[in-house]
Amino acid sequence: MKFDDRIPIYYQIKQYFYQQIITQQLQPGDKLPGVRQLAVDLTVNVNTIQRALQELITEGVLFSKRGLGNFVTTDHDTIKQLKHRVVSGQVAWYYHQLEKLGLSPASMQQALADYIEEENHDPKS
Structure with a gap:
């Protein structure tokens, strides 16, 4: 993923997940890769991934299951x-x-x- 230096990276990551969900590349209930794997895949700091994911969880776009990971909401x-x-x-x-x-x-x-x-x-x- 190529990042725009003028926009916070965590925000761009959120936008990336929005697009993945809207275009159904991520389906309701799909499990996201782990935080560390996402950090490696997107070449960003783990804390940046955690901030983006936490905001997505707060928004209700994702939900977390303790010990299992983060999932796309099933609420259509x-x-x-x-x-x-x-x-x-x-x-x-x-x-x-x-x-x-x-x-x-x-x-x-x-x-x-x-x-x-x-x-x-x-x-x-």
Whole structure:
């Protein structure tokens, strides 16, 4: 995983797990690798992993079973809310970026529609 020096690493790790859960690469009830293994895999300090995981547990995205490890929540409402929160955050960021460029909401909608059309255009048709 490549980290952005301007954003705290623990926060980027949380975002990584959000993405894994939202895209169903991590399923409800899946066990995460151990803290030490995650630290090795992501090449970060164990304390950084523990902070990210603790926040995910506090948020209800993960749960911990003493002696067994950390698991993805099985609460589908929590996952649904997580997806909504992440998508809303991304939309808000892009909205403000386009607003800084002087685009009106109607222009933003048209730009998004045009982009989607281009991305979904099949050159073989």
